[in-house]
Each structure stands twice: as C-alpha cells, then as structure tokens.
Amino acid sequence: MSTKHIENASAREATSRRDFLKVGAVLTLAIYLPGCSPGDDKGAGAAASGATKFEPNAFVRIGADNTVTVISKHIEMGQGTYTGLATLVAEELDAAWSQISVEGAPADAKRYGNLAMGGIQGTGGSTAIANSYEQYRQAGAAAKAMLVAAAANRWKVAAGEIQVAGGVVSHAASKKTAAFGDLVADAAALPVPTDIKLKDPKDFVYIGKAVTARVDARAKSTGTAKYTQDVQLPGMLTAVIMHPPRFGSKVKSVDDTKARAIKGVVNVVTFVTPVSTGVAVLANDFWSAKKGRDALAVEWDETNAFSQGSAEIMADYRKLAKTPGAVARNDGDVDAAFKKAARVIEATYEVPFLAHSSMEPLNCVVQISENACEIWNGEQFQTLDQGAVAKLLGMPPENVKFNMLFAGGSFGRRANPLGDYVLEAAAIAKAAATPMPVKMVWTREEDTKGGFYRPAYVHQFKAGLDKDGTIVAWHQRIVGQSIMGGGPMQGMVQNGIDPTSVEGAANLPYTIPNLRVELHTTTIGVPIQWWRSVGSSHSAYAIECFLDELAKATNKDPFELRRGLLANHPRHKAVLELAAEKAEWSKPLAAGRTRGIAVHESFGTVVAEVAEVTKTAAGYKLDRVVCSVDCGVAVNPNIIAMQMESGIGYGLSAALSGAITLKGGLVEQSNFHQYTVLRMNQAPAIEVHIVPSTEKPTGVGEPGTPVIAPALVNALMASTGKPIRALPLSAQGIKMA
Amino acid sequence: MAALTINGKSVEVDVDPDMPLLWALRDHLSMTGTKYGCGMALCGACTVHIDGQPSRSCSIPVSAVEGKQITTIETIGDSKVGAAAQEAWITENVAQCGYCQSGQIMSATALLTGNKAPTDADIDAAMSGNICRCATYPRIRAAIKRAAGSLA
Ligand code: FES
Ligand code: FES
Numbered sequence: 001m002s003t004k005h006i007e008n009a010s011a012r013e014a015t016s017r018r019d020f021l022k023v024g025a026v027l028t029l030a031i032y033l034p035g036c037s038p039g040d041d042k043g044a045g046a047a048a049s050g051a052t053k054f055e056p057n058a059f060v061r062i063g064a065d066n067t068v069t070v071i072s073k074h075i076e077m078g079q080g081t082y083t084g085l086a087t088l089v090a091e092e093l094d095a096a097w098s099q100i101s102v103e104g105a106p107a108d109a110k111r112y113g114n115l116a117m118g119g120i121q122g123t124g125g126s127t128a129i130a131n132s133y134e135q136y137r138q139a140g141a142a143a144k145a146m147l148v149a150a151a152a153n154r155w156k157v158a159a160g161e162i163q164v165a166g167g168v169v170s171h172a173a174s175k176k177t178a179a180f181g182d183l184v185a186d187a188a189a190l191p192v193p194t195d196i197k198l199k200d201p202k203d204f205v206y207i208g209k210a211v212t213a214r215v216d217a218r219a220k221s222t223g224t225a226k227y228t229q230d231v232q233l234p235g236m237l238t239a240v241i242m243h244p245p246r247f248g249s250k251v252k253s254v255d256d257t258k259a260r261a262i263k264g265v266v267n268v269v270t271f272v273t274p275v276s277t278g279v280a281v282l283a284n285d286f287w288s289a290k291k292g293r294d295a296l297a298v299e300w301d302e303t304n305a306f307s308q309g310s311a312e313i314m315a316d317y318r319k320l321a322k323t324p325g326a327v328a329r330n331d332g333d334v335d336a337a338f339k340k341a342a343r344v345i346e347a348t349y350e351v352p353f354l355a356h357s358s359m360e361p362l363n364c365v366v367q368i369s370e371n372a373c374e375i376w377n378g379e380q381f382q383t384l385d386q387g388a389v390a391k392l393l394g395m396p397p398e399n400v401k402f403n404m405l406f407a408g409g410s411f412g413r414r415a416n417p418l419g420d421y422v423l424e425a426a427a428i429a430k431a432a433a434t435p436m437p438v439k440m441v442w443t444r445e446e447d448t449k450g451g452f453y454r455p456a457y458v459h460q461f462k463a464g465l466d467k468d469g470t471i472v473a474w475h476q477r478i479v480g481q482s483i484m485g486g487g488p489m490q491g492m493v494q495n496g497i498d499p500t501s502v503e504g505a506a507n508l509p510y511t512i513p514n515l516r517v518e519l520h521t522t523t524i525g526v527p528i529q530w531w532r533s534v535g536s537s538h539s540a541y542a543i544e545c546f547l548d549e550l551a552k553a554t555n556k557d558p559f560e561l562r563r564g565l566l567a568n569h570p571r572h573k574a575v576l577e578l579a580a581e582k583a584e585w586s587k588p589l590a591a592g593r594t595r596g597i598a599v600h601e602s603f604g605t606v607v608a609e610v611a612e613v614t615k616t617a618a619g620y621k622l623d624r625v626v627c628s629v630d631c632g633v634a635v636n637p638n639i640i641a642m643q644m645e646s647g648i649g650y651g652l653s654a655a656l657s658g659a660i661t662l663k664g665g666l667v668e669q670s671n672f673h674q675y676t677v678l679r680m681n682q683a684p685a686i687e688v689h690i691v692p693s694t695e696k697p698t699g700v701g702e703p704g705t706p707v708i709a710p711a712l713v714n715a716l717m718a719s720t721g722k723p724i725r726a727l728p729l730s731a732q733g734i735k736m737a
Numbered sequence: 738m739a740a741l742t743i744n745g746k747s748v749e750v751d752v753d754p755d756m757p758l759l760w761a762l763r764d765h766l767s768m769t770g771t772k773y774g775c776g777m778a779l780c781g782a783c784t785v786h787i788d789g790q791p792s793r794s795c796s797i798p799v800s801a802v803e804g805k806q807i808t809t810i811e812t813i814g815d816s817k818v819g820a821a822a823q824e825a826w827i828t829e830n831v832a833q834c835g836y837c838q839s840g841q842i843m844s845a846t847a848l849l850t851g852n853k854a855p856t857d858a859d860i861d862a863a864m865s866g867n868i869c870r871c872a873t874y875p876r877i878r879a880a881i882k883r884a885a886g887s888l889a
Contacts, residue, residue, distance in 0.1 A: 078833035079833070080833070214830055216832065217831075221826040221831070221835075222770070222810065224770065227772075229769070229773060232767060238764070285760060287753075287756045287760040358836075359774055359836040359837045359868065406834070406835065407834060408772070408837075409870050411870075444774065444776060638830050642876070646872050648872070649871070650871075672775050672779040672780055678874070680861055680877065683872065683874035
C-alpha cells in the first residue's frame with residue numbers, strides 16, 4: 001500500500017478550458033498588510049536603527065541570527081497551515097526553507113483577522129490559505145524589497161541589480177553577498193514600501209513544488225511539539241469536569257465530601273457559563289482530579305433536560321420530511337415536471353449525530369488576575385472566544401490574552417461559535433477564585449458525550465424520469481438542526497435557510513431543468529456544531545448515492561451519468577474524468593471486486609473519488625481510493641495530498657461505524673470502544689491526483705471528507721445490488737473486513 | 738513514592754501507587770511527549786516501552802513498573818531503530834496534528850526492533866492499536882517500510 005501524489009498532464013489539458021484568472025507578468029496588489037506592533041493596523045512600520053530584528057509587518061520577523069519567523073494568524077491543527085503560510089512567505093522573500101520557522105499569532109483581529117470571515121480572527125471553512133494567499137506573499141515580498149534596499153544602500157549599487165535566492169542577497173558585478181541577518185539593522189530603519197510587486201508564478205521555487213517538508217515534522221516526530229495538554233506553569237491546577245448526563249440539565253446539589261478527601265484535590269466548584277454548566281474538581285495533577293471527579297455525588301435538576309432518543313428524533317424527522325419546507329432553490333416547474341414524468345423514484349437517506357473526537361480531548365488553560373486573563377490554547381476562534389471570555393469575566397476583550405499552542409486535531413470542534421469549552425475553563429478558574437493557572441482537561445468520555453455534534457439529518461428524494469431515463473425533475477427535502485441559527489452566526493440564516501444545512505444540495509451542479517430543494521429546520525436540545533466539511537458531510541452521501549440509484553434504475557454507468565449531467569460544469573467534469581481515468585474506470589474488475597464513484601464541491605474545491613472494494617469471507621475490504629482534486633493553485637502539493645488522505649480517512653470512520661446515539665436523552669457512547677474509528681488494518685491505499693491550475697487557491701482541509709462515504713457505498717451497492725440509505729454501515733448490516 | 742527507571746535513569750516520584758505511569762510521566766516528571774488520548778488502552782497515544790515491549794502507560798499503575806526499564810519518546814531517538822523511524826516519519830511527512838505520533842513511533846520502533854522486514858500484515862497487527870484521527874495510516878505504513886529499508 002502506498003500513497004502517490006501525481007501531477008497530471010492530461011488533466012492540464014482538461015482544465016485548459018477553464019476560464020483562468022488572467023494575471024499579468026507582475027502583480028501589484030492592494031492587500032491589507034498590518035504592522036508588527038499591537039494596534040498597528042496601518043502597517044506604518046516601527047523603524048529603529050541598530051535593531052537586532054526586522055519586523056516589516058505583522059507576519060514576518062527576521063533576526064540578526066538569520067532566522068525568519070512567520071507569524072501565523074491561523075491555528076495549526078494538523079491541516080498544514082503553518083507550512084502553507086511559510087511557503088507563501090518563503091516564496092516571495094526567497095528565503096532558504098531551512099531558516100524558516102512559524103509561530104502562532106496572538107489574538108488581535110485588527111492585524112490577524114481572517115479576510116474570508118469579515119476580519120474576525122479565526123480558522124475554518126478551509127479558508128486559511130485561500131484568504132492569506134496574497135497577504136502572506138505580500139508580507140514576504142515587502143520584507144525582501146526592504147532587504148534589497150538595505151543592501152543597495154550599503155553597497156552603493158542599484159537595487160535592480162541585486163538578486164535574492166535561497167536566503168542570500170547578492171550583487172553579481174561586485175561579487176558582494178549578505179545573509180538576511182546581516183541586513184536586519186539597516187532594513188529595519190527603512191520605510192515599509194507601499195507598492196509591492198509579487199512574483200510571476202512561472203518564477204515560483206516553492207509554491208506548487210513538493211520540495212518543502214512540513215515545518216512541524218521534526219517536533220511532531222520527536223514528542224517535542226507542545227499542545228494545550230502539555231502546558232505546565234508554576235502552581236498550575238488541573239480541572240477535570242463532570243457535565244450533566246442529559247443536555248439542558250443543571251446542578252441541583254453536590255456532595256463533594258469524598259472528592260475533597262482524595263489526596264491532591266484542592267477544590268470542587270460548580271461552574272455556569274451562558275452555554276453549559278457542570279462541576280469541576282481541581283487538583284495538583286490530572287489523576288487526582290479524575291479520582292475526585294469520579295467520587296462526586298451530584299444531583300441534577302432535569303426540569304429542562306432533553307430526554308428524547310435517536311429513534312424518536314429520526315421518526316419525527318421522517319414525518320416532517322413528508323411536509324413542505326422552506327425553499328432553498330427552485331428551478332423550472334418541479335410539480336408540472338413530476339406530473340409529466342414517465343417514472344418517479346423516491347428514497348430517504350439518513351445520517352446520525354457524529355462526534356469530532358479529535359485525538360487531543362478538549363482542554364484549555366486559563367489564568368485570571370486582576371482585570372486580566374491569560375489563556376493557553378490551540379485556539380481556533382480568537383475573536384469570538386476573546387469576546388465571550390471578556391464578557392463572562394467583565395473585562396475589556398483586549399485584556400484577554402491568548403497564547404497559541406498546537407491543536408491535536410479539531411475538525412471544527414475548537415471553533416465553537418459560542419466558545420463553550422473556553423468559557424468553561426474561564427468559569428472554572430473564576431469559580432475557584434484562584435490566581436493560579438487552571439488547566440481544564442476533558443476526559444475522552446466527556447469529549448465523546450459533551451455534545452456539539454454534527455447534526456443528524458434526513459434527506460428525502462424524489463426524481464422524475466422521462467421515457468428515455470433522463471432526469472427531468474429533482475426534489476430534495478432536508479430535515480435537521482441549524483448550525484448557524486441562534487448563535488452569533490444567526491445573520492447567515494436568510495428566509496429560513498441556513499446555508500450550511502443545504503450545502504451541496506442547493507448548489508447541486510448537475511443540469512436538471514426542474515429542481516427544488518427544501519429545508520425543515522428542527523430545534524431539539526442536542527448541542528450541535530460544524531464537523532469537517534459541514535453540510536457536505538451528509539449531503540454528498542445522500543445525493544451521490546441517490547444518483548447511483550437512478551443510474552441503476554435506468555441502466556446507466558454511474559460515471560457516464562454524472563459526466564452527462566456536468567456538461568455545464570467543466571471543472572467538476574474534469575475532476576471526475578481524472579479520477580475515472582486514474583482508476584481505470586472503463587476496465588472491468590476481477591470477480592468479487594466492485595467500484596463506486598462520487599464527485600462533490602465544497603469550499604470552492606472539487607474532489608472526485610473512486611473506491612474499490614473486494615468481497616471476502618470476512619466482509620468487504622476497501623482496497624484502494626483514487627482521489628482527484630482541483631483546489632486552484634497547488635500551494636503545497638504534499639500538504640494537499642496529505643489533506644485528501646486525512647479527509648478520506650476521517651470520512652471513512654464516520655461511514656464505517658461513526659454514530660452518536662441517544663437513549664432517553666443519554667448519549668450511548670463514551671470512548672473508542674463504542675465510538676469506533678478507522679484503524680491501520682482498515683485503512684485503504686490512497687492515490688491523490690492534483691489538477692494543475694492557476695486559479696486562486698481554495699481550501700483542502702475539508703473537501704476530501706464528504707466524497708468517500710458515497711464512493712464507498714456506491715461500490716458496495718455495485719456488489720450487493722441494494723442501496724444503503726443510512727449510515728453508518730455497521731448499523732446497516734454491512735460487514736467490513 | 739515509586740522508584741522508576743526511565744530512559745536509563747533512576748527517578749523517584751511521590752505519587753500514589755495506583756497512579757497510571759502516563760500521569761506520573763506527564764504531571765510529575767514533566768515528560769509530556771507521551772500523550773493522553775483515551776485512558777482505557779484503546780488508542781495507543783500513551784505508548785511507551787516497558788522492558789522493550791510497547792505498553793499503554795495510561796493503564797499501567799506505577800507500582801507495576803518499578804524495577805523495569807521504561808523508555809519514552811523523549812529518548813527513543815537515541816536508539817538506532819528509533820532514530821531511523823523518526824527520520825522516516827519526517828521524510829514521509831507523516832505527522833499532521835501530530836498528537837498520536839509519539840505513540841505511533843513507539844509502536845513502530847518496537848515492531849522494527851523485533852522484525853527487520855515487516856509485511857503489511859505485520860504492520861496491521863502491530864499498529865492497529867494506535868488510532869490516528871488525522872488518518873495518517875498510509876504514510877505510517879510507508880515510513881515503517883522506509884525505516885526498515887534504511888536499517889537493512
Ligand atoms: S491514552 Fe492510553 S491507550 Fe489511549
Ligand atoms: S496525526 Fe493527528 S491524530 Fe495522528
């Protein structure tokens with residue numbers, strides 16, 4: 001088994017039809033480039049002569065010791081953003097890759113806002129590289145221009161005669177050279193240029209080349225990378241928590257006698273935030289706190305407890321799916337088309353709640369002092385968390401300081417729009433009234449049972465076919481909770497439509513003349529949140545599998561059916577064709593083997609996957625996944641391949657056995673024996689093929705995820721002949737080897 | 738008080754005998770390379786070597802490892818096999834979030850120490866106790882084979 005990443009020439013041809021962004025030989029862009037000191041959002045550049053470091057803007061710092069530090073406004077949670085942003089800076093700065101390191105930015109939306117989130121500082125929606133592509137290149141280009149100007153002044157030569165390559169500034173005629181570090185003091189005294197030229201893409205040495213190792217590879221291979229879990233501060237206490245067993249319950253009374261008797265336990269507090277509540281045991285170490293937590297006797301006030309089970313929830317959803325909902329898209333005349341249709345096919349698809357289940361269970365370190373708060377966290381949503389904590393503690397947001405750590409995964413979870421877990425840590429430190437830092441650690445059990453799940457959904461489909469089997473009408477009704485509704489993102493909900501609920505459905509790329517998408521937004525007491533690929537995590541499965549049902553019903557090849565329906569979407573079509581070509585779709589497979597295909601766009605990136613399965617005595621074995629992706633300019637092909645592999649693996653966990661289920665309001669799963677995830681013995685070989693492109697880059701952290709469930713399920717349907725209309729497969733009687 | 742031998746050094750830790758080795762390492766010896774993922778021997782993030790055997794430190798009390806040789810990610814690179822595994826990990830760009838990788842490398846090093854040329858089936862058997870939520874499995878497999886090649 002191996003993973004290959006291959007750039008493909010025929011795909012280059014296929015995409016040459018695309019309407020490429022026309023770029024001149026040299027770009028001059030007015031991109032927002034703030035300065036290096038807090039509050040300096042103008043980029044004035046604090047110049048000082050004799051400086052030992054050179055900070056031309058908020059994103060780059062060059063030391064006299066020749067180090068180049070890239071300041072990342074985005075969290076590194078595995079998706080490779082530190083490496084991606086460093087690639088952008090190194091490219092325009094012409095730095096040596098070995099002199100680059102990356103550090104996380106403080107919380108300061110003025111300087112480090114996400115340009116794709118209206119300036120809020122945060123990471124999500126696969127936007128990190130997309131919103132930084134020009135900004136971080138400009139940051140590097142500005143630094144380079146100033147180093148060149150400094151060298152020109154010193155050597156008394158024209159700036160235009162100076163070359164920079166691999167971290168060395170040189171003047172050929174005079175044979176003079178300088179390292180970046182030698183020029184730091186001079187460059188720091190110069191004004192920051194306002195007219196910054198970016199490279200012609202043909203001159204790229206890093207972007208698009210698989211030459212750069214991840215900047216965090218060594219630290220993460222030697223156990224030295226620091227996560228929130230690893231923060232150790234003098235006098236620090238560890239807090240282990242107990243949430244109510246049912247969502248919506250409150251603490252009625254706590255008997256902490258036994259807990260306080262445990263050696264190492266120093267305090268037991270009840271905490272309340274605008275989002276959640278519970279009891280925390282604070283101790284000198286995790287183990288004592290955990291023992292204390294297990295010794296608590298808590299009575300819960302269940303007046304407002306959510307007490308439904310998954311079976312009742314889904315039964316309600318199915319009923320709702322039979323009634324008209326809010327209209328998210330309405331093309332042609334769907335009702336008339338169904339009346340005329342020669343054949344109508346209906347199906348209902350269902351998906352359960354899912355936990356994010358990052359490898360590092362949720363945690364956060366908070367220290368409260370007089371009118372200030374310091375937080376150590378793998379922080380994904382700085383601006384919202386800063387505001388929420390400031391409000392809870394009654395202090396101005398700028399007094400809440402964040403220190404960035406690596407995050408051991410997130411998959412959306414650390415970007416809770418309500419700040420749930422960060423607020424809990426702050427509320428615990430406040431309730432304990434301690435000046436000491438408090439490290440709140442959720443156990444795996446709390447992490448699994450703690451809510452903020454990918455919502456459960458029902459998708460009901462109806463397709464109308466004419467006498468030739470052409471799809472003339474498409475009706476999809478989606479039922480489930482709204483992720484954006486009710487919180488700080490409420491403004492995104494327009495006319496009763498949360499765009500994340502209908503993601504992938506309302507923008508269906510297939511050409512079908514009469515098409516309607518409706519939504520029922522339910523309100524139940526299960527806390528929910530975005531989960532890697534958000535709406536696409538369920539819509540791609542439902543849509544792409546129903547499409548295969550239609551292919552089967554009309555005796556069409558699933559690839560050819562899609563290809564025909566994508567005539568107006570050449571980009572999707574090219575990605576689909578590349579996956580099919582690389583998987584040798586037209587070649588018959590050996591007996592016992594079948595394949596499935598699916599294509600889906602999310603976050604501006606199109607991904608197609610072909611899954612190949614073998615029927616064995618022990619169950620179905622997923623042998624291989626062939627993946628093709630168009631994400632615009634491939635800033636770092638290695639990272640793109642890694643993210644496709646990761647997305648596929650993450651989606652596979654959910655497809656195979658991922659389900660959070662409730663019974664009487666209680667979550668039935670607690671740890672990895674019940675919430676089972678993909679392991680080495682089930683991991684397929686994965687090939688990733690990148691479509692060459694000169695379009696602006698789009699995200700890669702999420703788009704690999706939604707496509708694998710339908711590709712796999714379609715491969716299984718090709719074997720069994722039966723549709724699989726609910727996930728996970730383990731609950732549908734499908735045995736995987 | 739427990740007397741332990743960690744990475745070749747004798748150390749005394751003032752903890753209850755029932756404290757899992759993981760928390761003695763992390764909270765009392767400041768060795769945070771070994772990670773907590775599940776606390777139930779289900780994920781492998783806490784894998785260390787005890788007398789050379791890959792073991793889940795979250796589920797072994799310190800009282801059970803007194804007098805045994807404990808090796809952690811902090812010094813596994815001092816061994817030829819550990820260093821080869823780490824270099825292969827870097828070359829193959831295995832780590833994503835990286836949180837599971839200390840445990841993965843400890844399991845892989847134990848495998849490679851006893852098996853110079855592991856097959857896919859050997860890798861499945863030795864590595865399936867280590868979860869990676871970033872699903873870096875194909876690269877872990879490639880890195881183990883690369884390390885085996887470099888040691889041959
Ligand atoms: S933390 Fe020990 S196996 Fe998961
Ligand atoms: S690299 Fe993230 S869990 Fe393995």
